[in-house]
Amino acid sequence: MGSRKHTLSLVAGLLIGSLSMATPMPAAAVDWLKPKTDDDLLPADEAIQVQAAVWQNGELSVGLEAAKGVYVYRDKLSLEALQPASARLGKLKLPDGEPHHDDHFGDVRVLRGSVLARAAVANAPQQVRVRYQGCAENRVCYPPQTRILTVEKLN
Structure with a gap:
């Protein structure tokens, strides 16, 4: 099961990497890939x-x-x-x-x-x-x- 998960993760990474190199994407289009932070959220x-x-x-x-x-x-x-x-x-x-x-x-x-x-x-x-x-x-x-x-x- 662990190697299947690793293989799926590797395939997904390669697919995302090849898509981003083949087609330039605006920064906003890849925002969903970045983890969300609340740096400006007040305590x-x-x-x-x-x-x-x-x-x-x-x-x-x-x-x-x-x-x-x-x-x-x-x-x-x-x-x-x-x-x-x-x-x-x-x-x-x-x-x-x-x-x-x-x-x-x-x-x-x-x-x-x-x-x-x-x-x-x-x-x-x-x-x-x-x-x-x-x-x-x-x-x-x-x-x-x-x-x-x-x-x-x-x-």
């Missing part, structure tokens, strides 16, 4: 940057910035107060976002550009956990991300 923490967590006048705000061509799933964005454990966040307030059909999640709403997530909380928590997930448009989806932020208290 998850650069594609979606989490800004500071700020508490002011009974409201916690966390900003996110999605790079151009990147979106955040609205329903995958959440905030959770960590310290003190008694801090309870109210309902999360997010922009409406825009409708989007996703091959994996179906019809969803996505957020692009600058996003401000807000929640009412009587006393400033010391830390907050931010969870989110997003995708680079028509390329890849990043795995779910979690960040723990120290809350800045303004007043």
